[in-house]
Amino acid sequence: MILENFxxxxxxxxxxxxxxxxxxxxxLTFLALIGGIVFGTLLxxxxxxxxxxxxxxxxxxxxxLRSMPLILVIFWFFFLVPLVIGRPIGGFYSAVIAFTxxxxxxxxxxxxxGLLSVSKNQIAAARATGLSYSQSMIHVILPQAFRNMxxxxxxxxxxxxxxxxxxxxVSLRDFMTTSVIVAQSQSRLVEMYIFAALVxxxxxxxxxxxxKKLQNKREAQ
Amino acid sequence: xxxxKNVSKWYGKFQVLDNCSVKxxxxxxxVVCGPSGSGKSTLIKCINGLEPFQQGEIFVDGIKVNxxxxxLNHLRSKIGMxxxxxxxxxxxxxxxxxxxxxxxxxxxxxxxxxxxxxxLLERVGLKEQYKKFPSQLSGGQQQRVAIARALAxxxxxxxxxxxxxxxxxxxINEVLDVMIELAQDGMTMAVVTHEMGFAKKVADKxxxxxxxxxxxxxxxxxxxxxxxxxxxxxFLSKILTH
Numbered sequence: 001m002i003l004e005n006f007x008x009x010x011x012x013x014x015x016x017x018x019x020x021x022x023x024x025x026x027x028l029t030f031l032a033l034i035g036g037i038v039f040g041t042l043l044x045x046x047x048x049x050x051x052x053x054x055x056x057x058x059x060x061x062x063x064x065l066r067s068m069p070l071i072l073v074i075f076w077f078f079f080l081v082p083l084v085i086g087r088p089i090g091g092f093y094s095a096v097i098a099f100t101x102x103x104x105x106x107x108x109x110x111x112x113x114g115l116l117s118v119s120k121n122q123i124a125a126a127r128a129t130g131l132s133y134s135q136s137m138i139h140v141i142l143p144q145a146f147r148n149m150x151x152x153x154x155x156x157x158x159x160x161x162x163x164x165x166x167x168x169x170v171s172l173r174d175f176m177t178t179s180v181i182v183a184q185s186q187s188r189l190v191e192m193y194i195f196a197a198l199v200x201x202x203x204x205x206x207x208x209x210x211x212k213k214l215q216n217k218r219e220a221q
Numbered sequence: 222x223x224x225x226k227n228v229s230k231w232y233g234k235f236q237v238l239d240n241c242s243v244k245x246x247x248x249x250x251x252v253v254c255g256p257s258g259s260g261k262s263t264l265i266k267c268i269n270g271l272e273p274f275q276q277g278e279i280f281v282d283g284i285k286v287n288x289x290x291x292x293l294n295h296l297r298s299k300i301g302m303x304x305x306x307x308x309x310x311x312x313x314x315x316x317x318x319x320x321x322x323x324x325x326x327x328x329x330x331x332x333x334x335x336x337x338x339x340x341l342l343e344r345v346g347l348k349e350q351y352k353k354f355p356s357q358l359s360g361g362q363q364q365r366v367a368i369a370r371a372l373a374x375x376x377x378x379x380x381x382x383x384x385x386x387x388x389x390x391x392x393i394n395e396v397l398d399v400m401i402e403l404a405q406d407g408m409t410m411a412v413v414t415h416e417m418g419f420a421k422k423v424a425d426k427x428x429x430x431x432x433x434x435x436x437x438x439x440x441x442x443x444x445x446x447x448x449x450x451x452x453x454x455x456f457l458s459k460i461l462t463h
Contacts, residue, residue, distance in 0.1 A: 122310070124271050128297055129298065129326065144310075
């Protein structure tokens, strides 16, 4: 039986190291989430713009990125960004950029749906009082769109958190990578992979549970 | 004050407005009626440029609406509009709904805007409700807030697009009362409505539309007692029998 020799000490002993990794995972998720929503909002606004060229650029970008495996995008930015800007920026920031660019493509579709979920008459009402198009968007349409989208955006954030584990391929020390390092250096694969799975499960499940609660609360309103 | 000259509009090949001309003098109230799909709402939305049109001209206060050089945002800020489904901003409380454009468009300070909003809420009888959100109000209350929101911009004219047709019958009068008071205070108004009682009371001019055309333009006496077109007679016979 594998679990006969289950060694808790290896987990306890490397907890500080693993927590550092978990912090990197959270930090990466957080930055990519903010960056992805900001950039995704821009893409969505371009997509619904009456200027065809903006709409076309946004559509091309989104379709292209959504057709790429994430792992390839991570590789690209890890190797390309230093080439473009002429100096290394470190694995962490290239990962932040890669995830931001990748997530923005998904967020923009969610945000576009959110924008379309707000009735056209709301824009008419805002514009009728003299607000400009951008003022109407900022004060009237986007806040309503985001309010409608919060549960989906958060669900996507959970997926993003899981996806950040892919930075293992560029050896960025997130929670996944630190778990693997411990597992391999101490030859404790079973303990570490079970522990890592538990941690991911608890975090993601708890978060999804909270989103579900939030959703129910809204539906009750 | 408001003048439409030979306005025509198409959605693709479908013509929604056919050569419409009408003039509303300052302080006059024009009521637009007609069967649904006759282009009433479209006509009224052309006046503040919410709907573009392909032919003709519209002037408001001497300013041409369909002119590239016209600052439409500025013009719209001077023309109040009230919609069938109120269109209050659901994420803002009543006070914020009324103050937003005063602050963003007229550049009033927040205090100034809120003071004005409270005065208008008092005028429409909803002073106590200023902190509530639109979803916490009845339809009639929401529409009165929407009227206050339009009045907050100190408009020179008001457009109403079927302001009572989404309301429960017992709430129609509270909205009409506010509108009648406005008309009696000398506001220039263009009102799409089926409320013939309202028309009889305050309309200076009644316009009957059918299939995108203005079938008949008359003062209220002639419209009800002596309609010229057969189509108008038929319409009136249907809506006035009960």
